[in-house]
Amino acid sequence: MSAPRSTRVEVNGWIILDKPVGMTSTQGVSVVKRVFNAKKAGHAGTLDPLASGILPIALGEATKTVPYVMDGRKVYRFTVAWGTETNTDDTEGSPVATSDIRPERAEVEALLPRYTGVISQVPPRFSAIKVDGERAYDLARDGEEVELEARDIEVHALRIVEYSREATTFEAECGKGTYVRALARDMGRDLGCYGHVTALRRAVVGTFDEQDAVTPDELRAMKEGASDLPPLAEALLPVETALEALPTLVVSQHDAGRLARGQGVILRGRDAPVFEGVAAVMSGGTLVALAELDHGELLPKRIFRL
Template sequence: MARKKGRDISGWLIVDKPAGMTSTSVVNKVRWALAAKKAGHAGTLDPEATGVLAVALGEATKTVPFITDALKAYRFTVRLGQRTNTDDGEGEVITSSDARPSDDEIKEALHGFVGEIQQVPPQFSAVKIDGERAYKRARDGETMEIEPRPLWVEELVMTGRPDADHVELEMTCGKGGYVRSIARDLGEALGCHGHVLKLRRIWSGPFEAEDGITIEQVDALAKSPELDARLLPLEVGLAELPELKCTAEGAARLRNGNPGMVIPGEVDYGDEAWASFEGRAVAVGVFKGGELHPNRVFVQPAAG
């Protein structure tokens, strides 16, 4: 089997994704620009969406689940009065209405979308139906029954009303949220239909769009030390977990996949945490009886 070519480089590059580019295309561009052996992202954005796309390189890919599970925030515009087959502006209008809710009616309806809600993903989405992506079947003209899925919505507020046809919203939610479904269901709740017109992810876990690099900058700095310098350490991806420091002996045991002694901190028996030695992440695991039992181990060069 041929080995992947590229550098063993690890860390996070936060990209401010432009509209019109798929998340996979962004990852491929970053992998090329950094000549990296391995890369992935923490949470897909629709092609027409913009904002935070956190790209993990090398060992940082092992921390992707912690960013995927973290809260995220979106700023988006809903076009009222029209429903499309894709639930965004790229699709065909399939039904419309002349009804337009007042600001107060919108604010009242938003209460029904906060907390633990059930959400049906769009027909044009990457969820699998009988082993096949929904969007592939939708492109063939098939209408599918997609089971609702739980979503935690921390906050959903109206931030603007440019005119009767449009409303601007911001939402903070957990893993697996579809903003297009929120727009669709809000339109139905208001009796006027709706779809997403613009969508921007403004932050995801510890990463913010305003700190992101543009694709133009990635191109301009490709294969240069300046682009390497924009990488954040993989430890940033563990910000949601408590840190426990370990001794040299504990670190050696953890690196070999064995339970290692850690210095007790604000972690209870059975909690998930990550262990560090000289500032570098060694492993993620479960704290039991003064030891961390690893389930992910990081291969990193020594500090300094």
């Protein structure tokens, strides 16, 4: 007997999920995929189960734009409890160091410039980084000593949102690969009081922020036609929303056809673009391709079937 045909449908676009604490990123993708009965879905940047906030989920052709979201800026709000460092750098772990010292606000403020700009950071032992083909958190949970190498990350801005001697809430704007738990751990060590993250929320990923976000419960209610919520289709953002940081080029239908066939397009004349690099190419209001402009020639990198 032949396998039953899939009843899933082609859905293209972005859902910005407001992931609750306790849900994994994979579970978040599954929720969205079920709600839309979508054939293909993936997320742009893992969010730990203990964290809440923005989890961009790409459906269909939007999966081709995931790298442009993951490489974008991220904003986190996180609370650090002073006095205890844990082996996971958050509330899931066991204490490994304690102190009766509590920092004054001026001490914390004075430390922030040291954690702004390009800095060297050792990722947490309980992280998804691979060591000899294994995830670091799997090795750590098995009791193995995990030694991760320091790497350069960039923190664009770091400020205090709310201060107390027992716990301080920060907001950090940072680039790809930054571990907020490691920031908390290292700040606690530098202040001589130790620290670990007790609450973490991601507020921005790339071009997406909390204004775009919907909760899993809201998505389910939209699917059921709740009268107090907009239609489900309105929660789906266009594929090109992820590419707002890129320049946009508009081409004719003829040139769009060439790009769709993998052929280059020569752009000449007074209105020819003067920049070089990757651009989002539109035709007739529809995203056609991601293409690289090189010396006046537009070369397709990714083709979209929308």
